Amino acid sequence: MRVGRVAVGALAFLFSLLAFAQLSRDEVQARGGSRTPGRDVVFRGGGSEAEEATVAVFGSIATAGSGNPAVPQSLFGRKEDAFLVGGPATAPCFFPAYLADGKYYFQVTDSSGTRLLSTDVVAQRSVTVKGGVISSYDGSAHGTDGKTACGSLAVNLMPYGDAGSQKAGYVAWLTPAANFDGSVTAVDNVCGAGCFHGFHADLSLQAAFRVEDKQSCEPTFCVSGTKFNDLNGNGVRDAGEAGLSGVTIRVAADNGMLISGLSAADGSFRICGLADGANYRVVEVPQNGFRATGPPDRDIGRRVFSRGGAYIIELCDADQSGLDFGNQAIPNAVGGFKFEDLNANGARDPGEPGLPGVTLTLTASGGATKTAVTDAAGNFLFTDVTPGSYVLTEVVPPGFSQTKPASGGIPITIASGGSSLDSVFGNFRGILTGTVSGLKFNDLNGNGVQDPGETGLSGVTITLSGGGITRTTTSGSDGTFSFAAVPFGTYTASETPPANFVQTAPPSPGTIPVLVDFGHQTVTGLVFGNRAIPGSIACTVFNDLNGNGVRDAGEPGQSGVAIQLRNAAGQVLTAASDSSGNCSFLGLQPGTYTLSETVPAGFAQTAPALPGTFTINLSPGQNATGFLFGNRAQGQGPNGSISGTKFNDVNGNGVRDPGEPGLSGVTIQLAGPATSLTTTTTASGDFSFSGLAAGTYTLSEVVPPGFKQTAPPAPGTVSVTLASGQNFTGVLFGNQAQGGGQTGSISGIKYLDIDANGVVNGLDRPLAGIVIVLKDSSGATRRTTSGADGTFTFTNLPAGTYVLSEELPPNFFQTSPGTPTNPGGFTINLAPGQNATGFQFLNKC
Numbered sequence: 063m064r065v066g067r068v069a070v071g072a073l074a075f076l077f078s079l080l081a082f083a084q085l086s087r088d089e090v091q092a093r094g095g096s097r098t099p100g101r102d103v104v105f106r107g108g109g110s111e112a113e114e115a116t117v118a119v120f121g122s123i124a125t126a127g128s129g130n131p132a133v134p135q136s137l138f139g140r141k142e143d144a145f146l147v148g149g150p151a152t153a154p155c156f157f158p159a160y161l162a163d164g165k166y167y168f169q170v171t172d173s174s175g176t177r178l179l180s181t182d183v184v185a186q187r188s189v190t191v192k193g194g195v196i197s198s199y200d201g202s203a204h205g206t207d208g209k210t211a212c213g214s215l216a217v218n219l220m221p222y223g224d225a226g227s228q229k230a231g232y233v234a235w236l237t238p239a240a241n242f243d244g245s246v247t248a249v250d251n252v253c254g255a256g257c258f259h260g261f262h263a264d265l266s267l268q269a270a271f272r273v274e275d276k277q278s279c280e281p282t283f284c285v286s287g288t289k290f291n292d293l294n295g296n297g298v299r300d301a302g303e304a305g306l307s308g309v310t311i312r313v314a315a316d317n318g319m320l321i322s323g324l325s326a327a328d329g330s331f332r333i334c335g336l337a338d339g340a341n342y343r344v345v346e347v348p349q350n351g352f353r354a355t356g357p358p359d360r361d362i363g364r365r366v367f368s369r370g371g372a373y374i375i376e377l378c379d380a381d382q383s384g385l386d387f388g389n390q391a392i393p394n395a396v397g398g399f400k401f402e403d404l405n406a407n408g409a410r411d412p413g414e415p416g417l418p419g420v421t422l423t424l425t426a427s428g429g430a431t432k433t434a435v436t437d438a439a440g441n442f443l444f445t446d447v448t449p450g451s452y453v454l455t456e457v458v459p460p461g462f463s464q465t466k467p468a469s470g471g472i473p474i475t476i477a478s479g480g481s482s483l484d485s486v487f488g489n490f491r492g493i494l495t496g497t498v499s500g501l502k503f504n505d506l507n508g509n510g511v512q513d514p515g516e517t518g519l520s521g522v523t524i525t526l527s528g529g530g531i532t533r534t535t536t537s538g539s540d541g542t543f544s545f546a547a548v549p550f551g552t553y554t555a556s557e558t559p560p561a562n563f564v565q566t567a568p569p570s571p572g573t574i575p576v577l578v579d580f581g582h583q584t585v586t587g588l589v590f591g592n593r594a595i596p597g598s599i600a601c602t603v604f605n606d607l608n609g610n611g612v613r614d615a616g617e618p619g620q621s622g623v624a625i626q627l628r629n630a631a632g633q634v635l636t637a638a639s640d641s642s643g644n645c646s647f648l649g650l651q652p653g654t655y656t657l658s659e660t661v662p663a664g665f666a667q668t669a670p671a672l673p674g675t676f677t678i679n680l681s682p683g684q685n686a687t688g689f690l691f692g693n694r695a696q697g698q699g700p701n702g703s704i705s706g707t708k709f710n711d712v713n714g715n716g717v718r719d720p721g722e723p724g725l726s727g728v729t730i731q732l733a734g735p736a737t738s739l740t741t742t743t744t745a746s747g748d749f750s751f752s753g754l755a756a757g758t759y760t761l762s763e764v765v766p767p768g769f770k771q772t773a774p775p776a777p778g779t780v781s782v783t784l785a786s787g788q789n790f791t792g793v794l795f796g797n798q799a800q801g802g803g804q805t806g807s808i809s810g811i812k813y814l815d816i817d818a819n820g821v822v823n824g825l826d827r828p829l830a831g832i833v834i835v836l837k838d839s840s841g842a843t844r845r846t847t848s849g850a851d852g853t854f855t856f857t858n859l860p861a862g863t864y865v866l867s868e869e870l871p872p873n874f875f876q877t878s879p880g881t882p883t884n885p886g887g888f889t890i891n892l893a894p895g896q897n898a899t900g901f902q903f904l905n906k907c
Contacts, residue, residue: 122161122324123148123236125219125271132208132216136271136282136335141224144271145206145216146234149195161191165239169261170222173231173270173337174315178259179222188239189217230272231282231337233321237266263320270321270335283377284334285313285344287385289325295390297356305329306389310347315340336377344373346387350441351397351483356388391481396424396454396474397443398485400436403465406490408580410466416440417489421457424474426450449478456487463494463550468581496578498526499544500588502537502557506651508593510567514817514824518542519592522560526576528553550579557590562682567591594682596649599689601625601657601676603639606692609737609755611669613690619643620693624660629653632820652682657689665693666737666753674738694737696753702784704732704759705750706793708743714798716773724748725797726839727863727891728766734759734784745839756786761793768806768861768893769797799861799894806892808836808866809855810901812848818906820878828852829905833869838862861894868903878904 126132126147138144146168148161168187169180180187186201195214199205208216225232243260272282289309290299309325313333323333336342348354357368362384365376373385400417401410420436424444436442455471458464466488474482502522503512518541526533529551537543553576559565565572567589574588603623604613619642627635627647639645657676661667667674669692676689708728709718724747732739732751737759743749751759761780765771771778773796780793813822814829834854836844839862848854867887870876879902880886888901 122150123234123267123269125234125269126208126210126216128208128216132210132214134210138271138273140275141222141273142218142220144219144232144234144273145208146189146219146236146269147196147210147214147216148189148191148236149214150210150212161194161196162238163191163193165190166236167239167242167261168217168219168237169235169259170219171233171235171259172225172229173233175233175235175263175268175320179225179232180219181221181223184242184260189215225273228276230274230276231335232271232273233335234269234271235261235266236268237261241265268321272335281338281379282335283338283379284332284381285336285342285373285375285377285385286330286332286381286383287311287344287387289329289331289346289387289389291329292355292388292390295355295388297358297388299386299388303388306349309349309387309389311387312345312347314343314345316342338377338379340377342375342377344375344385345371346389348389349483350399351392351395351443351481352389353392354387355390356386391483392443392445393479393481394447394449394476395443395445395481395483396447396452396476396485397441397481397483398422398454398487400440400442400456400487400489403488403490406463406465406492406494408465408468408488410486410488414488417459420459420487420489422487423455423457425453425455425471427452443483447476449476449480451475454485456489458489458550461493462489462491463580464488465490465494465580469577469579470581493549494580494583495547495549496583496585497544497546498548498553498555498576498578498585498588499542500524500555500574500586500590502541502543502590502592504541505566505591505593508566510569510591512589512591519560522590522592523558524590525556525558526553527556528576548578552577555588557592559592560682562595563592564595565590566593594652596651597680597682597684597686598646598648598650599627599655599657599678599680600644600646600685600687601639601689601691603643603645603659603691603693606668606694609666609668609694609734609757611671611692613669613692620662623662623691623693625691626658626660628656628658630655650680652680652684654679659691659693661693664696666696666739668692668694668737670738672731672733672738672740694755696755701753701755702786702788702790703750703752703754704761704782704784704790704793705748706730706761706780706791706795708747708749708763708795708797710747711772711796711798714770714772716775716796718773718794718796722796725766725769727889728795728797729764730795731762731764732759733762754784756784756788758783763795763797765797766891766893767898768800768896770800772796772798805858805860806894806896806898807855807857807859808864808890808892808901809853809897809899810834810866810903812852812854812868813902813904815877815904815906818877820904822902822904826904832871832903832905834903835867835869837865837867839864859892861892861896864890864892866890866901868905870905874905874907876903877906878902882906 124134124147126134126145128143128145132145132147166189167184171178182203186203188200189196190198195212196217199217204218206216206218219234289306290303291306293303305328307325307327310322311331312322314320321333323331325331354371359369361367365378367374375382400420401414402417404414416439418436418438422434422442424432432444434442434444452474453471454474466486472485502519503516504519506516520537520539522537524535524543526545533545535543535545555574555576568574576585578585603620604617605620607617621639621641621643623639625637625645630653635647637645637647655678657678669690678686680686708725709722710725712722726743726745728743730741730749734757739751741749759782773794774780782790784790812829812832813826816825828851830848830850830852832848834846836856844856846854865887875882876885890898892898
C-alpha cells in the first residue's frame, strides 16, 4: 500500500457550502464577495470605518477520525473509522468559513458521485448545525459522542456500501434540507445533470476520502495555490499584493464530480482527495466587484495548462501546486450586499441569506442618480461611477423594514480609479415599529419657544402621515401627545390649530419631518406652538349729568380719564379716554381682565355699580365692547351727607344698648344715582358720606369675618332719600361676634420672588429668617421670623384690628403686597376665635 504518498493529503478539508438558497451555478459565481469574513467595511467621506458585524460566508466540513477529539484526515484504515464533522475542526476556531445554522442531509457516494453507497434512508442521515458546527443528529444509526476541538459533533458515516474491490475512493456530501430533492432517493442517474440521489452538486458541499482496506489501493493527491489581490491587474502576484480570503475554488472532474474549497486568510487554498490519472478543471468564483486577471492562457507543463481563466490538470502520481488566481477590483465601482435580517438585530448573523431583486440607488452630491438591483445572491454593483461624493440608499421592499444601516443611507466617496465594494444593507421581513411623541403649548408671547409659564394646550389634533398611512391623536391635559406602534418609514407631523389660534412653531410650512427607523425607534421632542389671535377691550367714559348711572341723550364723553386694565397675573395696562370719551386696549391674549377707572377730581362715579369695575373673560380673537364708565360732577346744587355708626351688638338684639362699642375698620358701601362710594368706620365705629346730591341712596356693609349682622334686619341694607342739602344721620349697622371670647391666629408665608412679578409662580421659593411684625389697634407690637419653609404664625390673638407688615432685609425690595417703592402690609379685622391665614409677602433681592 502507498501510505506515504497518500499521507500528503491528510489535512483538514474546507469546502464551500451555499446555505439556505437554491442557486444555479451562475448564481453561485455571483455570490462571491470581497468582504473579509466576520467584518463589513463601509467607506465614508473619503476614509473607511470598520463596523463589527458578523457576515455569513460559506461553510466547511471535513472527514475526521474516530478519536476524541476528532482530528480531520483523509485516509482511514477501515470504513468504520470515517466520521463527518462541521465548521472549524481544530483550534484556533476562527477559520474564514463555517456552516450556516439549519438542518442538513448527508450521504456517501463513490468518487464519481454517480453511485450511492449510503444504505439507510435519508431521514436517518439528518444533522442540525448550530453556531457553525454540527450540534445534533436525527435517527439512531449515526450517533457518536466524539467532538472536534471547536465543538462539532463527530457523526459516523456508516452504514455505507463498499466502493469496489479495487476502489478505495469515497465522497461525503452535505446539503441544506431546503435544497434537497426528496423525490430521488436511491436510484442512479435519474434526476438529471448535476443531481446525485437528491443532492445537487452546485448546492452541496463535498469532501473526498480514502479507505485503505484493499489489497491494492490507489493514492489521492491535492491541488493548491493562492488567490491574490492583483492591484495592478497584470495577472502576476507582485510584492505587496495580499491574498484574498474566503474565495471559492472549484475542482471539477471529467465524470462530473465537483469538489470545492475556500481560500484561507492568506489567500492560500488546498483541495485534496483527487484520484491519480484523472483530468480536472480548477476554477475560481470571482468576488462581487472584482474581475479575473489570471491565470493567463499558457502551457505550464506537459499535464498542466491554463485556458479561459481555468487550470486544466491531469494528475499523475503527484500533487499539483502553484495554481494562482489573480483578481483586481473593478475601478470606479460601488458594490455590496443585501441580506435578510432574520432576527432584526441590525447585523448579519450566520444563516441570514441574501435578498434578490432589491433596488439600490446611488445619488451624487449634485442630485444625479443611478440604480442597481441585487442579484439572486443579494449582491449589487454600480460600474463607471464618476469620482465624487455619493449617498447609497435602498428601496425597502414591501413588507420589510430596514435594519442596516440603522438610519438612511451610506455616504461614499470614490476617488479616480477607486472603488467601494463593501456596503451592506439589512432588511427584516416584517414591519418594525417605533413611537413618536411631542408637546403642544400655548405660546403666549408668540416667539416660537416654550418659555416658563407657557403651559400645554389640550385637545389639539396632531396628524402623522406618510407612506399611505394617516393617523391622528389629540394632545392631553398637559399638552403632550404620542403615536405608538408607528411602522418604520418617513412621515410628516402636522397640527390643526384651534379656532382663533395661529401657529408659531415650527416655522413655515408648520410641519415636522419624522423618520422612524432602526436608528430612530423612539422619536421625541416634536413641538407645536400656538398663540391665540389677539383680542381687544373698548370702553367709554361719559359725563352723567343727571347722575342716574345711564348714558342719556346729550350726555357727552369725558376725555383724559385714566383707565386701567389688569390681567390675572396682576399686570396692569393703562390708557386715557380720547376727546369722545372712548378708550381701547388692543392685542390682548385670552384670559380674565378687570377694567377700572380713576375717577377724576371733583366727580363721583355713577356707573358701573359697586365695586365700580368690570370683570371681562376675553376669548381668543374677541373684541369686547360696550363698557361704560359714568361720572357726575360734584357741587351741582346744595350737597348733603349721610352718616351713621357701626356697633358691636354684644347681646345680638339688633339695638345699640348702653356699653356696646363701635366697631372700627368695617367697610360701608353707598350706592345712588349720582355716586358709588365706600368708606371704613373710624375707631369709634362712625362713618359718613358727604358731598351728596339729592336722590335715593342704598347703604350696606361688608360684615367682618367672625361676625353676623343683627341690624338693620334683612336684607341688611338702609335706603335713604336725601333732599337737596340734607345731612341725614343715625344710620346703624349692628354686628354680633361669633365664638365668644376665643382667641385666634394670623399666619402666612414669606417668598423669594425670583421673577419679581408679584405673583407666586415658576421658580419662586419660600424665604426663611425674615422678621414679620403684627401691631394691634392699641399700638402694641409683636414680632416673629419666617421658618425654613417661609411660614410664620401669631397665636393667642383676641378679636380686633391688626396691621401685619414685614421688616425688609438689606438689599431687598417688596413686590407684594406693596411695590418696590411703596412697601405695604395687611389690615386684618380678626373675629373671636378666627384663624386668619394666607397672607403672603414677596421680596426680590
